[in-house]
Amino acid sequence: MSVISFATMPIAVLNRKKSSKVQRLPSFFKDASSDSLPTNQTAAKMKSYSVEVTSAGLNEGPVRRSILSPDHVVNNPAEGVATLYDVLQHSVKHYGDRNCFGFRKLERMVEEEKKIKKVVDGVEKEEIKKWKYFQLSGYYYYSYIQASKMAHEIGAGLKKFGMQPGDKLELFASTRSSLYSYPGCFTQSMTVVTAYDTLGEEGLLHSMHETEVTAIFTNADLLPTLGKVASQCHHLRHVIYSGEAKPDVVNKLREEHPHIVNIVHFDELRTVGRENPTEPIHPKGEDICCIMYTSGSTGNPKGVILLHSNLVAAIAGVNRMLEKYVTKDDTIMAYLPLAHVLEFLVENLAIFWGVTLGYGSVRTLTDASVRNCQGDIREFRPTLMTGVPAVWESIRKGVLAKVHASSPTVQKVFQTAFQTKSWCLEKGLPTGWLDSLVFNKIKEQVGGRLRYALSGGAPISPETQQFLSVTVAPILQGYGMTESCGMCALMAPEQFAYGRVGAPVPCVEIKLVDVPDAGYRASNTPSQGEVWMRGGSITPGYFKRDDITAETLTEDGWLQTGDIGEWNENGTLSIIDRKKNLVKLSNGEYIALEKLESVYKTCLFVSNICVYGDSFQPKPVALVVPVESKIRKLAEEKGLEEKDFEKLCQNEVIIKGVMESLIAQAKKSGLKPAEVLCDVYLTHEEWTSEQGLLTAAQKLKRKDINQKFKKELDAMNARQLH
Structure with missing residues (x-):
């Protein structure tokens, strides 16, 4: 990625x-x-x-x-801090007027036309494509006091909708300021369910159905995906979204799924909470804080149960190690998905x-x-x-x-x-x-x-x-x-x-x-x-x-x-x-696939790589998604006239050049002879989670990749025998 x-x-x-x-x-x-x-x-x-x-x-x-x-192992970062709700209240008490989080507003979309070159049937043609860019404001900030107020408004709004302690709200959205809504669940002892927004329909349905979520928070552009699975999620009652949703998309969701009681914008939820204030219901340390769905490389995603006490202990441990390095002036960029535990x-x-x-x-x-x-x-x-x-x-x-x-x-x-x-x-x-x-x-x-x-x-x-x-x-x-x-x-x-x-x-x-x-x-x-x-x-x-x-x-x-x-x-x-990615080669030596991939991925030709080892062969081989610009530059240096990228990936001169670079990287990194690749196949198509070749966290689905490229892997291994 x-x-x-x-x-x-x-x-x-x-x-x-x-x-x-x-x-x-x-x-x-x-x-x-x-x-x-x-x-x-x-x-x-x-x-x-x-x-x-x-x-x-x-x-x-x-x-x-x-x-x-x-x-002993530590469990609490400060006295009286036993839940994530306590974490926020602790900071309101000690740092109330400090900036808690910042966000940017979309001012407008800028559209540009660009000429791009495209190879069709071996002939290079020029096309005009329209590209959209974001024009954003500077950062606006909420103080810790304001952030706590917003969290309580969200919790009160959810309670007004009829949600109870222990009910579950799923976060199915990209990271943005409105995702700070999840502490609102903790003000009413509700549980958050996280799922990658790249999971697709099947993964979304699995996480929603298994946890019986009552509410979901999502982006406006993901509402159509939700609409495709909502009929199978009978417990779903409330949909909260951020961004600008097309009226026809919202109306279609309402018409096709009458069991959904509320479909509201994030700001509307806050308004409901503001107009219907309620006392917080404090969670306990042993309560489920979050069910976090991992993007497994095989089978359905698994929901990992994380208690409030688990997350507070983790905060305590990291704080003990790093607190002396952190100052009041520090700022942290937040852009990874919240479905990522880090x-x-x-x-x-x-x-x-x-x-x-x-x-x-x-x-x-x-x-x-x-x-x-x-x-x-x-x-x-x-x-x-x-x-x-x-x-x-x-x-x-x-x-x-x-x-x-x-x-x-x-x-x-x-x-x-x-x-x-x-x-x-x-x-x-x-x-x-x-x-x-x-x-x-x-x-x-x-x-x-x-x-x-x-x-x-x-x-x-x-x-x-x-x-x-x-x-x-x-x-x-x-x-x-x-x-x-x-x-x-x-x-x-x-x-x-x-x-x-x-x-x-x-x-x-x-x-x-x-x-x-x-x-x-x-x-x-x-x-x-x-x-x-x-x-x-x-x-x-x-x-x-x-x-x-x-x-x-x-x-x-x-x-x-x-x-x-x-x-x-x-x-x-x-x-x-x-452990599961250890392969014993025919010469009796073990190789670690992930270790080798991290080494070979530093090669400038490599965008993504899957190393494969066969127990009947003495050397590993690899499937590589190359960097197109680097391949085209190599072709130019070698005097090749071919313009079609797929054909360039199959060109022996190009393959040889990439192999030489990979072998040089292996030697530079001190790999053993058994860890040095003996062959490589260049695939012109990117691997994506939509294809089923990467997990939602962009990790290799090794089994699926090997199956898709079985013919190419077999051919490379056959060449080892000659």
């Missing part, structure tokens, strides 16, 4: 003559300001950030806890800290999709930001594309600056002078104030993490899953290292359990095994799925993650594999 592209780069800066200061490092350092990244990794290794609290058991290692709370947790963590959230949209995050205004990220200028690896990969490739399009001199200056800053950070030396000379123009593309960024949701390659930590801001890794409320390990700034996910968060304890078939044992050096975790932030189970609950949670409360971990010498954790 390509989210961020860079419209401008520091080319003018890079074209400056090299500063003589670069050649006199020692004297310059005396006056330079320090960078915010404490990346002296040697120093970080000298302290252990977790401690053993038990001895090793049979086929498992000792239990480890955070050094910040070795005697976004849900971080938003509520931000509320507890009393910092300001800035709501944005993937569609308007950068300048590329807006006109007569700046994109959300440059307009809001966050100091903190979360993202998934696809976001960071997109940033990295955008930067490199601009650099590679520059003159050899510019490229050399950039490379020298990058290597110099990397060395300085490793030694704990100041780097502000390099930012001023080279990197500040890149930093401006994310607002110019970003202090730290957190990556989660999937592994980020060490190469991408290092590149962005040097050029933009420190990229910290976290590790967790929906079942653990997002974070069970987290790299605090003082732990910074590439390729690691950090120490256990103080709300959980972790142990590694043997996976003998793959050679992962807790007794190995370093200790390795499947990650098991336990603590207050762990789900009690899956909604109406006792069978999966029994498979995933042990009787004594351990969550079996399916991820393979490795303890580092400083008590931090690395995730090195996924």
